Amino acid sequence: MLRGSTKRSNTHIGSSQSTEPRTQTKDHKFNRAVWALGSGFSILRQLSTWVCVLGSVIWALFFAPRVWAYSLLPLATEDPVPIPSGITQVSLGLTYTRNGTFPFFTPADSLDYQNLLEVPQLAIRVGAGDWVEILAIYELIYLDERMVNGDTTNNYGSGDARIFTKVRLLQEGQTLPAFSLRFGAKLPNANGEKHLGTDETDFAGEILASKQFGPVNLLTNFGLVLMGVPPNASDDTSEGQDDLVSYSVAAVWPWQDHAESDRIRLALLGEVAGLAGSRFGNDRAAIRIGLQGTQGAGTIYLGISTGLISESEQIGVNAGFTYTFDLATWFQQSTEPRQSPD
Numbered sequence: 001m002l003r004g005s006t007k008r009s010n011t012h013i014g015s016s017q018s019t020e021p022r023t024q025t026k027d028h029k030f031n032r033a034v035w036a037l038g039s040g041f042s043i044l045r046q047l048s049t050w051v052c053v054l055g056s057v058i059w060a061l062f063f064a065p066r067v068w069a070y071s072l073l074p075l076a077t078e079d080p081v082p083i084p085s086g087i088t089q090v091s092l093g094l095t096y097t098r099n100g101t102f103p104f105f106t107p108a109d110s111l112d113y114q115n116l117l118e119v120p121q122l123a124i125r126v127g128a129g130d131w132v133e134i135l136a137i138y139e140l141i142y143l144d145e146r147m148v149n150g151d152t153t154n155n156y157g158s159g160d161a162r163i164f165t166k167v168r169l170l171q172e173g174q175t176l177p178a179f180s181l182r183f184g185a186k187l188p189n190a191n192g193e194k195h196l197g198t199d200e201t202d203f204a205g206e207i208l209a210s211k212q213f214g215p216v217n218l219l220t221n222f223g224l225v226l227m228g229v230p231p232n233a234s235d236d237t238s239e240g241q242d243d244l245v246s247y248s249v250a251a252v253w254p255w256q257d258h259a260e261s262d263r264i265r266l267a268l269l270g271e272v273a274g275l276a277g278s279r280f281g282n283d284r285a286a287i288r289i290g291l292q293g294t295q296g297a298g299t300i301y302l303g304i305s306t307g308l309i310s311e312s313e314q315i316g317v318n319a320g321f322t323y324t325f326d327l328a329t330w331f332q333q334s335t336e337p338r339q340s341p342d
Contacts, residue, residue, distance in 0.1 A: 071322045074290040074303025075271045077219050077250035080180035080208035082133035082166050088126050088327040093301075093320020094119035095139075100313035102143070103190075103198050104282045105233050105242075108311045114145040118159065121320065126327070131168040135184070137161065141196050155194040161187045166208070177211035182223070192230065200228030206246060217252040225275060233280055242280050248273035267292040274308070286312045297324045 072079050073091060083089060095118040101108045102116050121139040128134055139159040146152045164184030172178035183205040190197025206223030227242040250271035256264070269292065274285035290303035298321065305316035 071292070071299050071301070071324075072219075072250070072252070072269065073292075073299070073301045073320065073322055074318045075248075075250055075269050075288060076273050077221055077248040077271050078166070078182055078206070078208050079219060080166075080168065080178045080210050081172075082131060082168050082180065083125055083127040083324075085127045085129050086327055086329070087324060088124065089322055089324045091121070091123040091125075091320055091322040093121045093123075093318060095121060095316065095318040097305075097313040097316040100307070100316070101281075101311045103195065104227060105198055105230055105280050106195075107281055110147055110149075112146040112148050114143075116144075117142040133166040135162075135164040135166070137163075138189075141190065143195060145195070153195050155191075155196060157191055157194055157196050158189050160190045160197050163187070164204075172211065177209045180208040182206045182208055182221075188228075198228065198230045200230050202227045204246065215254055219248075219250045219252070221246065221248045221273075223247075227282065229280070242278055242282055244275045244282060245277045246273075246275055263295070265292075265294040267294070269303075272308075274312070281311060283309060284312050285309045286316070288316075298322070299324075 071089065071091070073093070095116075097114075097116045099111070099114055100116060101111065102114065118139045118141050121137070123135065123137045126134045138161045140156065141159045142156045144154050162184060164182055166180050166182045168178075168180045170176060170179040183203075185204070186202040188197060188199045188201055190199070192199035203226045204223060206221050208219070208221050210217060210219040212218075223246045225244045225246050227244065229240060229242055248271055250269065250273075253268045255266040255268050269290040270288065272285070272287050274283070276283050276285075285308040286305045287308060288303050288305035290301060293300045300319075300321055302319045303317070305313065305318075307313045307316075
């Protein structure tokens with residue numbers, strides 16, 4: 001009796017020990033399946049972004065009605081004149097900066113080196129009436145940096161989406177310049193844990209002005225930026241937001257202007273732009289020069305910048321392509337009923 005009980009008891013113990021590895025094997029397979037599913041969704045999300053970007057560019061290049069266009073890229077300065085109603089501009093480009101201070105609220109003395117590549121950068125402008133323009137910007141970011149304490153970051157992911165609205169206040173006259181109001185927000189799409197953003201929402205408002213002096217167009221932007229303060233900001237006693245003044249002064253000189261023909265139009269551009277008044281070391285100041293080549297509806301641009309203060313980039317390069325088309329005409333053509341042959 002006792003032996004039989006002991007035997008049964010040992011058999012029971014042995015069976016419980018044998019099921020433990022099976023349970024662990026099942027849990028391991030389940031975890032691997034969950035990991036593979038998450039990786040698949042991440043890959044599909046990246047692929048969908050590229051497909052949308054390439055699809056928009058291909059559609060704009062080959063199917064949209066063409067119009068003559070003008071853009072201020074590679075400058076950061078905004079033109080107060082909104083694009084005409086129904087006109088759409090699509091810009092696809094990249095920006096590289098060496099030894100800047102990214103993202104905001106990063107102490108400049110905490111970085112050993114930093115390489116920042118924003119590619120692809122996608123911007124879409126739409127003329128909503130003759131006095132309103134809407135702009136949406138989004139990019140993917142690759143960040144390679146090393147801190148002075150030896151920590152390194154090497155990440156690629158989503159940047160922050162920005163949406164702006166421009167409202168024309170005054171057209172340029174013989175004596176008065178053109179004036180516009182521009183306001184918008186930065187949405188916290190970037191991953192702050194990967195050092196690709198601040199995980200905060202920022203707001204901005206600017207007054208834009210421009211005046212033509214002979215062949216040269218002079219422009220200036222002046223406004224206010226309200227940055228949300230992330231929890232890891234260096235100033236523990238401050239809360240809420242960081243209030244900064246934004247400014248830029250720019251000049252555009254059409255080096256070769258052939259607006260009435262299909263020849264390439266060249267333009268030289270330059271600006272000084274920045275932010276001032278930060279409590280967290282977010283001041284920026286840089287000078288940028290650029291070159292545009294425009295033919296028909298397409299513009300190729302190239303810009304080089306360097307910082308004027310330690311928080312700004314040591315060197316920066318941005319380049320890309322802008323295409324302009326008449327969206328209203330395209331929709332009208334696509335919706336017109338086809339006439340049947342007689």
